[in-house]
Amino acid sequence: MATTAKRRRPGVVLTVFLLIIIGMYVIMAATKTWTPKLGLDLRGGQTITLTATNRSVPMESLELARDIIQQRVDGLGVGEASVAVQGDRNIVVSAPNVERDDLAELVGTTAQLAFRPVLQVGAGTGPSGGESPDPSADPSATPSETPLPGLPTAPASPTPTPTATPSGETGDGADSEALLPMSEVLAYQPTEADLADFESFTCGDDTHDDPSRALVACDESGTSKYLLGPIAIRGQDLNTASFGVPQGELAYAVTLDFNSEGTTRLGELTGALVAQAEPRNMFAIVLDGNVESAATAQDRIANGEAIIRGGFTAESSAALANVLKFGSLPLSFEASQVETVSPTLGGEQLRVGIIAGLLGLAVVALYSFLYYRAMGIVVVLSLAVAAAATYSMMVLLGSVFGFALNLPGIAGAIVGIAVTADSFIIYFERIRDEIREGRSLKSALVSGWEKARGTILISDAVSLLSAVVLFILAVGSVKGFAFTLGLTTLLDLAVVFFFTRPLVELLGRTKFFGEGRKGSGLDAAKMGVTQDSLLGRRLRRRTTPSTTTPQEA
Amino acid sequence: MAEQTQKKLGIAERLYTGQLSYDFMKARKFWFTFSAVLVALTLLVLLVRPLNLGIEFKGGTDFQAPMKIGATTVDDVRSHLNDLSVADLEAQVFSLGDSQIRIQTRSLSPEETATTRAEIAALAGVEPGDVTYNAIGASWGQQITKQGIIALLVFMGLVMLLIAAYFRDWKMSVAAIVAVLHDLVVTVGVYAAVGFTVTPSTVIGVLTILGYSLYDTVVVFDKIRENTKDLEQTNHTYSYQANLAINQVLVRSLNTTIIGVLPVLALFVAGATLQSGPLADLGLALLVGMIAGAYSSLFIAAPLLAWLREREPGMVAHREQIERRKKRHEAKAEVKASHHREAVAATATTSPTGTTPSDAQARQQRRTASSRADRKKHK
Numbered sequence: 001m002a003t004t005a006k007r008r009r010p011g012v013v014l015t016v017f018l019l020i021i022i023g024m025y026v027i028m029a030a031t032k033t034w035t036p037k038l039g040l041d042l043r044g045g046q047t048i049t050l051t052a053t054n055r056s057v058p059m060e061s062l063e064l065a066r067d068i069i070q071q072r073v074d075g076l077g078v079g080e081a082s083v084a085v086q087g088d089r090n091i092v093v094s095a096p097n098v099e100r101d102d103l104a105e106l107v108g109t110t111a112q113l114a115f116r117p118v119l120q121v122g123a124g125t126g127p128s129g130g131e132s133p134d135p136s137a138d139p140s141a142t143p144s145e146t147p148l149p150g151l152p153t154a155p156a157s158p159t160p161t162p163t164a165t166p167s168g169e170t171g172d173g174a175d176s177e178a179l180l181p182m183s184e185v186l187a188y189q190p191t192e193a194d195l196a197d198f199e200s201f202t203c204g205d206d207t208h209d210d211p212s213r214a215l216v217a218c219d220e221s222g223t224s225k226y227l228l229g230p231i232a233i234r235g236q237d238l239n240t241a242s243f244g245v246p247q248g249e250l251a252y253a254v255t256l257d258f259n260s261e262g263t264t265r266l267g268e269l270t271g272a273l274v275a276q277a278e279p280r281n282m283f284a285i286v287l288d289g290n291v292e293s294a295a296t297a298q299d300r301i302a303n304g305e306a307i308i309r310g311g312f313t314a315e316s317s318a319a320l321a322n323v324l325k326f327g328s329l330p331l332s333f334e335a336s337q338v339e340t341v342s343p344t345l346g347g348e349q350l351r352v353g354i355i356a357g358l359l360g361l362a363v364v365a366l367y368s369f370l371y372y373r374a375m376g377i378v379v380v381l382s383l384a385v386a387a388a389a390t391y392s393m394m395v396l397l398g399s400v401f402g403f404a405l406n407l408p409g410i411a412g413a414i415v416g417i418a419v420t421a422d423s424f425i426i427y428f429e430r431i432r433d434e435i436r437e438g439r440s441l442k443s444a445l446v447s448g449w450e451k452a453r454g455t456i457l458i459s460d461a462v463s464l465l466s467a468v469v470l471f472i473l474a475v476g477s478v479k480g481f482a483f484t485l486g487l488t489t490l491l492d493l494a495v496v497f498f499f500t501r502p503l504v505e506l507l508g509r510t511k512f513f514g515e516g517r518k519g520s521g522l523d524a525a526k527m528g529v530t531q532d533s534l535l536g537r538r539l540r541r542r543t544t545p546s547t548t549t550p551q552e553a
Numbered sequence: 554m555a556e557q558t559q560k561k562l563g564i565a566e567r568l569y570t571g572q573l574s575y576d577f578m579k580a581r582k583f584w585f586t587f588s589a590v591l592v593a594l595t596l597l598v599l600l601v602r603p604l605n606l607g608i609e610f611k612g613g614t615d616f617q618a619p620m621k622i623g624a625t626t627v628d629d630v631r632s633h634l635n636d637l638s639v640a641d642l643e644a645q646v647f648s649l650g651d652s653q654i655r656i657q658t659r660s661l662s663p664e665e666t667a668t669t670r671a672e673i674a675a676l677a678g679v680e681p682g683d684v685t686y687n688a689i690g691a692s693w694g695q696q697i698t699k700q701g702i703i704a705l706l707v708f709m710g711l712v713m714l715l716i717a718a719y720f721r722d723w724k725m726s727v728a729a730i731v732a733v734l735h736d737l738v739v740t741v742g743v744y745a746a747v748g749f750t751v752t753p754s755t756v757i758g759v760l761t762i763l764g765y766s767l768y769d770t771v772v773v774f775d776k777i778r779e780n781t782k783d784l785e786q787t788n789h790t791y792s793y794q795a796n797l798a799i800n801q802v803l804v805r806s807l808n809t810t811i812i813g814v815l816p817v818l819a820l821f822v823a824g825a826t827l828q829s830g831p832l833a834d835l836g837l838a839l840l841v842g843m844i845a846g847a848y849s850s851l852f853i854a855a856p857l858l859a860w861l862r863e864r865e866p867g868m869v870a871h872r873e874q875i876e877r878r879k880k881r882h883e884a885k886a887e888v889k890a891s892h893h894r895e896a897v898a899a900t901a902t903t904s905p906t907g908t909t910p911s912d913a914q915a916r917q918q919r920r921t922a923s924s925r926a927d928r929k930k931h932k
Contacts, residue, residue, distance in 0.1 A: 051692060087700070104663050104688070335663075336690035337609075342683050344619070352832060356823035360816025367812060408757055411835045414820050415761060418813035419768075425812060426772065429805040455775045458719050459768045465715060466708055466764030473704035474697075474760075481757045 010502030017498035021385065024392040036391070037398035039406025039480065042350040044343030045096035048104045050333040052089040059088070065333070066091055067322050069107050071220075072288065082402065086479070091333065094404075104335040113235025113324065115266075116215060117273060118282040118294055119190050120198060120227035180212050180230050182268040188229045190214050198227040209289050217284070219291040226291050228284050232269045235287075237262030241324035243317035252312035254293075254320050255305065263304030270306075273297035285324065292323050353410035360414050361387065364421050372428055375521035378507065379424050382500045386420050389491050394484075408481035416488025419463050423496045426459070427452040427504075431522075441516055441534050445508045449501055456496060463489045574800045578792040581856035588735055588853055595742025604745050607752040608687075610694030614661045616670060618677040618684045620654040630654055630676060637672050639665045660691060701756050705763070709733070712767055720778055724861040729770045732854035736766045736845040743841045754831040758838025765813065765839075766846030769806060770854045776802045777855060788879075790872050795859040799851055810847040817843060 028034060040047050050069070052062070062085050069091055070083040081095035093107050180188075190198070194214040203218035203225055211231040218225045239257045246253050258266055273281045274297050284294040285308075295308050308320070341349075361383060369376035390413060397403035431448035435441060467486030471479055507513040516522040516534045524534040567573035577584075608615050620626065631646045634656075642658040649655050656673060666688060674681040713726040740759055744751060776798040781791055789797075821836025862868055 049693070051690070051696065090696075334690055334692070335688070336693040336696065338666075338686070338688040340684075340686045342685050344683065345617070345685050349832075352823050356816075356820045356832060356836075359819035359823060363815040363819060364812055367815060371808065407831055408754065408835070411754075411757070411820060411832060414816050415839065417816045418765075421812040422768070422809045425805060425808045429802075429808065433801070451779075455772055458715075458775065459771045461715060461719075462712060462767045462771055463764045465711055466760065466767075469704050469708040469711065470757075470760055473707060474700050478697075478701075478753065478757050478760070481761075485761070 010505040013498050014502040014506070017494070017502075018385075021389050021392065024389070024396060028392055028395055031399060033395055033399045036394035037402065037404040038346075038350065039404040039409065040094050040096055040346070041339070041341050041407045042346050042353070042405065042410075043096060044341050044346035045094065046103055046341075047337070047339045048093040048095075048107060048335055049086070049337040050091045050093065050107065051336040052091075053332050053334055054089070057089050059085075062089070062091065064322050064325055067319075068287075069093060071319075071323075072107050073103075090336075104338045112209065112286075112288055113238070114211065114231040114286050115233040115269070116228035116231055116284050116286055117185065117188075117269065118226055118279050118284050119188075119194075119214065119229055121279045121282075121294075122198065122225045122227075123223070179234060182232065182265055185230050185232050186269070186272045188214070190227060194227060198225070201225055215286065215289070217286055217289050217291050219294070224291075226284055226294065228286065228291075232283065233258070233262050233265045235324075237265070238324060241321045243312070243314075243321040246307065249309075251309065252314055252317040254308045254312065254317050254324070256308070256324065258304040258306070260304075263302075266304060266306060267300060267302045270297040271300035274300055285320075287323050293320055349407050350410075353407060353414075357410060357414050357417070360417050364417060368421070368424070373519050373521035374512070375428060378500060378503055379421065381503065382424060382495050383417065383420060385499050386488070386491055386495045389495065390416070390484075390488055393487060393491065397487075403483070404480075405484070406480040408478065409484040412481040412484030413488055416485055416492070419460070419485075419489055420492040420495065423456045423460070423492055424500060426455050427496065427500065428521075430455075431504075435522070435524075435529055435534060438529065438533055441514065441522060442508065445505060449504075456493070460489050460493055574796070575803075576796060577799045577851065577856055578796045578859055581852075581860065584852040584856065588849070591742070592735060592738050595738050595745070598742055598745045602745055602748070604741070605748050605750045606694070607750045607755075608657055609689050609753050610698065610751065612660045612689050612691035612694060614658045614666055614669075614686060614688040616656045616658070616673050616684055616686045617649065618654050618656075618673055619652055619679055620677040622648040622651045622654065626654065630656070633676055637669060639669050642669070661688065697753060697756065701760065704760065708760075708763060712763075716767075716771065716774075720774060722778075725774050725858055728854045728858035728861060729767055729774070731857055732770055732846075732849035733763055733766050735849050735853055736762055736842055739845045740838060740842045744838075749834070749837065752831065752834050754834035755838045758835045759842065761839060762842025762846060765843055766849060769809065769846050770850040772805065772809065773799060773802050773850050773855050774858070777858065785867075785871055788875055790875060791862045791868055792859045795855055795862075799855050803851070806847055806851060810843060813843050814840060 052065075066083050066085050070081075073081045073083060073093060073095065081093060083091060083093050086092050093103075095103060191214070194216075197214075198216050201216045203222035209215060211234075213230060215228045216225060217228060237259050239259050239262075241254060241256050243252060243254045245251065246255070269283060273283060275281075278296070282294050282296050285292045293308060295306075295310075312320070365376065365380045365383065368379035372379065394403065394405055398405070427449065430452035431444050434444035434448040434451070437444075439447060464486055467482045467489060470482035471486060474482060511517070513520045513522055516524055516531070522534075524531045620630075627646050627648050631644075634642060634644045634646070639661065642661075645657045647655045647657075654677060658669065661669060666686065670684050670686055671681045674684045677684070709730060713723075713730055716726045716729055717723045737759065740762060744755065749755070777795045780794040780798045780801075784791060784794065787794075817836055817839040820832055821840055824832030824834070824836050863872070
């Protein structure tokens, strides 16, 4: 009996545990967050799950895609939307309080990266996002940042070739067939229609992205708009992009590395542009119809390694490099699940979930009182402590890791009530078993725990294992369920070890429980032993192995 | 003291002491057959009436709009479906309680979704924003099914290892897994028979059942292990001790199941009465699974384990030894007169206990296996 030899201090354990929980509430008070973050199924909003159509996707690409989609969502003016990678090929966009039917389409389209020569530059005057020029989000590279009046350079003779291609939305232009030869790209002159489009265009309008025709596009902040020529180089021809401070320089820059076709075309493009006057010596990097960056060609670049300089911070250069890398990835997504929950329905689901949870707690408490009499107090107190701990964990995890409670999460917590209550039953029944074995109540409290401990540990381990496996492997809302189930199981262990057990031990020292009074749930008669045996005053018994055969009922 | 012992003991106590005991082992053939029939029935039901998969598995779009449901509302809405501008909706209309209408269609493109949503809103007389919808691509179902199956297999494998490591007995793993598979099949069978729609919530429920069923089984096994420690030195067979264990944990199992089922019942009732589909689905799956889980740990896992263990050569030898000893005793007992009153006082080390309804007898029975081992351990 090694464990009983060391002095137990149940009061201390209990106090420390309670202090920790109080501490969590103090943190909550300090950060003024009293409620857990709610999932969109509980407060209304739109959840879009995008699944990569590629069979296998490297994690890095998925992360890049996530960044891009986050930018897209932010660009749409969808406030506090979150974008997260889930599983090995999913990206989940959660936009609270959003009712946009086109959102799924907008965020899910394949990112199209292209390099196009600049024909004209003008002031954006965009209504959307224009009023909040984010300094870091505008890594425009050239001194020509100042909006130019954009003199119409020869609105003359429309070149015959490009207009021959069928107009309108001819796909997203990823197909190489649509790419014009370099000479035609360079020879492209804006048509009357192009110029009219450019004049009337305000940032935030829809753009018609046709690889062989001109494009009107804005930079991300909406301060400048550009009239761009046909696609000169596709994103696929970009091998990689990186950022950093080049040797011998002081500022951040983004380095591009093209494949052979890209190299050839870049050489031709830059070679032709160098000779031009501003703004026609620039080429723009366009992603999803947005000008990510416009760079001035300063030299003919023959080796396929371009460097974009100009006013970058570490952050903005990383952002651009990521954009470039992702835009060149052959990744495409389809919206595999779109879920829209109106705030009314969300609130309703939350209400039902909470009712179910409280109802569950109440019935379990009632049953415990009926069956374990006064010992039910221990169950109720433990459940209350477990509930308080679970709640504060949810709140804190919400503010620290962005954990959001969803409907399956509530279900997980309700099942967690069952798991938690089970531990008490195992413990109490074990104590009663020990008393039936002829032990005194005092020693039964100790030995009962020792035996119950193993059972509680192994059964919680099974529960935890299923939660972990589900959390890692499952997709969608199953994750939320697994998370809360795992959380409540862990908290159950903590509560049983550091709260219930010390509490029972302390109660065992009181007369009411310690002497097994009537109604305490530990009375001798109920367990079929004598009062003397319960109090450890019985005589020494002879022990005789028996040969009784099992009786049948 | 006299009053105390005279007093009739509660069921729990009599179960514990072995005064009241159901022979799970003897009846195992019956229960195995029963379960086998149950499983076969399930498979049959699945053939005749396949699972009713929700749109999450088939792909499609599910609109829900608040609408006062009258006697003819569903038919009215149905008749208006042809007026909608999107063709071939393959729409199905349901009412959810008395305040929600639900329309399920084939997979729609984003534009089609927007149009249909607006038209449904007009039909229901609400703002488009109040129409909730859930669109699922065709590959989503495959993906969650695949991931679910992977999760299932990984979990099974890990849990078998865990049980084998904890109990140092792989036969326990086998018995536990058989019981879990049984629960799984039976739950699926209930779903197919009743015709409930299988949704991701159902899948969550079914996966949780695994953990729960095992949890219950583990508690029983823990007691069996305790009872069968140093089995060779006792006069009991593995089956006897296992049976005693089941009876001893019966109350505990019942209590655990009741306490587990209560919150789940609350989940189901709240979900069903307040029309929260996911909660009701989950509650139902858990409810069926938990009851099946309690049944299978008592009637399948433990008897199966005992059967597996009894086939071991050591166990066979042990049984033969008990048999021989018993014969000797019977011969001795012949000499003695009937052993009613005084038997309890007989203190010869191997004498059978009498039938005095006292706690002393109760204690003796158990002393043999567990406490002896305990004392040895603690010395």
